[in-house]
Amino acid sequence: MAYDAIETPFGKTDRIVGGAATYVAYAASFFVKPINQVSIVGNDFEQAELDALKKRGVNLEGVEMVKDKKSFFWSGRYHMDMNTRDTLITDLNCFLDFNPVIPESYQDSEFLMLGNILPTLQMSVVEQMKKRPRLIAMDTMNYWMDTAMDDLKKLIAVVDVVMVNDSEARQLSGEFSLVKAARAIMKMGPKFLIIKKGEHGALLFHGDQVFVAPALPLEEVFDPTGAGDTFAGGFIGHLAHTKDISFNNMKTAIIVGSAMASFCVEKFGPTRLKEITRADIDSRIRQFVDLVNFDIELI
Amino acid sequence: MAYDAIETPFGKTDRIVGGAATYVAYAASFFVKPINQVSIVGNDFEQAELDALKKRGVNLEGVEMVKDKKSFFWSGRYHMDMNTRDTLITDLNCFLDFNPVIPESYQDSEFLMLGNILPTLQMSVVEQMKKRPRLIAMDTMNYWMDTAMDDLKKLIAVVDVVMVNDSEARQLSGEFSLVKAARAIMKMGPKFLIIKKGEHGALLFHGDQVFVAPALPLEEVFDPTGAGDTFAGGFIGHLAHTKDISFNNMKTAIIVGSAMASFCVEKFGPTRLKEITRADIDSRIRQFVDLVNFDIELI
Numbered sequence: 001m002a003y004d005a006i007e008t009p010f011g012k013t014d015r016i017v018g019g020a021a022t023y024v025a026y027a028a029s030f031f032v033k034p035i036n037q038v039s040i041v042g043n044d045f046e047q048a049e050l051d052a053l054k055k056r057g058v059n060l061e062g063v064e065m066v067k068d069k070k071s072f073f074w075s076g077r078y079h080m081d082m083n084t085r086d087t088l089i090t091d092l093n094c095f096l097d098f099n100p101v102i103p104e105s106y107q108d109s110e111f112l113m114l115g116n117i118l119p120t121l122q123m124s125v126v127e128q129m130k131k132r133p134r135l136i137a138m139d140t141m142n143y144w145m146d147t148a149m150d151d152l153k154k155l156i157a158v159v160d161v162v163m164v165n166d167s168e169a170r171q172l173s174g175e176f177s178l179v180k181a182a183r184a185i186m187k188m189g190p191k192f193l194i195i196k197k198g199e200h201g202a203l204l205f206h207g208d209q210v211f212v213a214p215a216l217p218l219e220e221v222f223d224p225t226g227a228g229d230t231f232a233g234g235f236i237g238h239l240a241h242t243k244d245i246s247f248n249n250m251k252t253a254i255i256v257g258s259a260m261a262s263f264c265v266e267k268f269g270p271t272r273l274k275e276i277t278r279a280d281i282d283s284r285i286r287q288f289v290d291l292v293n294f295d296i297e298l299i
Numbered sequence: 300m301a302y303d304a305i306e307t308p309f310g311k312t313d314r315i316v317g318g319a320a321t322y323v324a325y326a327a328s329f330f331v332k333p334i335n336q337v338s339i340v341g342n343d344f345e346q347a348e349l350d351a352l353k354k355r356g357v358n359l360e361g362v363e364m365v366k367d368k369k370s371f372f373w374s375g376r377y378h379m380d381m382n383t384r385d386t387l388i389t390d391l392n393c394f395l396d397f398n399p400v401i402p403e404s405y406q407d408s409e410f411l412m413l414g415n416i417l418p419t420l421q422m423s424v425v426e427q428m429k430k431r432p433r434l435i436a437m438d439t440m441n442y443w444m445d446t447a448m449d450d451l452k453k454l455i456a457v458v459d460v461v462m463v464n465d466s467e468a469r470q471l472s473g474e475f476s477l478v479k480a481a482r483a484i485m486k487m488g489p490k491f492l493i494i495k496k497g498e499h500g501a502l503l504f505h506g507d508q509v510f511v512a513p514a515l516p517l518e519e520v521f522d523p524t525g526a527g528d529t530f531a532g533g534f535i536g537h538l539a540h541t542k543d544i545s546f547n548n549m550k551t552a553i554i555v556g557s558a559m560a561s562f563c564v565e566k567f568g569p570t571r572l573k574e575i576t577r578a579d580i581d582s583r584i585r586q587f588v589d590l591v592n593f594d595i596e597l598i
Binding site for chain 2: 081176177180200203212220249255285286290291293294295
């Protein structure tokens with residue numbers, strides 16, 4: 001959980017709540033309660049933001065509040081294509097001492113989503129769970145492939161679902177073909193691999209099966225910050241709600257995640273996630289059905 | 300219709316039949332007969348290739364045979380990512396004098412596919428049709444946007460379906476967002492726009508409606524030459540077979556085109572298109588159904 005300053009071709013915000021755990025929690029909160037949040041915030045983190053999460057059924061017992069440090073702060077500027085960005089500032093602040101502690105009350109959690117952070121911290125969360133969750137999903141990024149590949153591979157070996165983008169899948173596997181990359185990554189341990197391709201949608205791999213989810217063609221991506229985390233939150237939220245971890249249900253979960261991400265990019269930070277209703281989500285999911293449905297009988 | 304020399308990271312061929320019209324005809328021939336081909340070939344064009352097309356129901360009356368010149372020849376080398384290529388040789392040869400003449404026997408054609416060539420030649424074909432075909436579709440490329448934009452826009456104004464890739468859609472419209480680009484291009488005249496995104500699939504726009512077709516995730520793209528033309532051939536072939544030019548049937552046509560293109564890239568040039576059977580195609584189309592189908596009831 002963090003604060004971000006974001007500049008896009010469409011506008012600028014000096015300070016807005018962010019962080020992977022924030023987006024995951026907001027997105028998942030539409031589908032399942034409680035959400036047992038594990039994170040860390042500094043002395044500048046506003047009570048109103050914590051209250052807003054609590055109101056949505058987010059349990060904050062596992063969120064460490066640091067009195068003498070500020071929250072993680074990131075500032076970035078997106079280029080015109082919205083796929084590339086420059087990081088202007090990264091102030092780790094309280095993140096420097098982050099050592100997640102899983103409260104006793106979280107021990108029965110069945111679905112564990114590991115947001116993007118140092119792989120050893122993700123692993124620490126897994127190791128603290130006395131009973132293995134039914135499903136462990138993880139996100140990561142190229143930075144950890146560059147700096148902590150061994151730790152990352154240890155983590156990948158013990159999770160069920162890995163989420164990466166296309167260039168990360170290539171870096172992690174050393175394969176250019178995404179089909180070959182997927183096979184190589186699943187050999188590292190996970191039974192499911194999700195490759196996120198931004199405006200080109202997402203791929204779900206499981207054994208020899210593959211599912212392709214579209215992204216909603218949008219007139220403008222106003223701010224892509226948090227879209228991947230929001231996708232993850234919708235995905236794990238749907239799985240936790242339905243308690244069904246079959247490949248078939250994961251396809252639906254990916255559509256739910258894609259729908260949530262399509263809202264996220266419409267305004268700065270998690271603004272849209274705070275506004276939308278379950279009816280908005282249902283209507284957006286129906287748009288995804290129309291987007292890909294075709295009549296096979298005619299052929 | 301032409302000859303190509305192709306080099307990919309997987310191999311090399313010094314001379315293989317090619318050209319947009321060849322790929323369109325092979326792909327469409329699985330769905331409709333006759334195909335009234337309009338093209339030009341030189342004195343080096345092998346009789347066996349002409350016979351192979353004839354055998355598939357391709358009428359060659361509109362194919363000019365030039366006795367004192369060679370066929371169009373293109374030589375190119377693909378880079379590792381298969382999305383970019385260097386042109387090594389372009390010998391226009393007989394193409395220099397190409398002035399398509401539509402035979403009387405072609406005048407009842409209901410579906411017209413204008414392959415990528417000089418826009419004034421595409422326009423000449425349209426103008427020679429005494430009765431406007433029910434559907435006119437066209438392909439083009441960035442080269443004509445750089446060198447003949449005015450002629451291209453005149454043609455776009457009179458066709459029903461425009462096919463371009465994503466960067467061409469951006470160049471043609473001056474819009475970065477593909478949704479905005481689609482709207483701008485449809486304002487130029489056509490009721491339907493197809494944006495081809497290679498490994499990321501294709502988008503079909505019509506008014507405010509949009510359809511997203513996936514590309515089949517392939518282990519290797521062996522040779523992408525002709526994939527776009529093969530897509531066009533499958534698309535128009537399905538429409539001509541069903542005689543249904545509704546948005547709904549165009550969705551299916553795009554899946555048929557995508558399936559045909561997925562075969563094309565498996566071997567050099569049109570090799571795979573000469574090998575496959577209708578059963579192979581049906582099975583590949585069923586793969587596309589599995590690729591995108593998800594269970595909405597669960598949400």
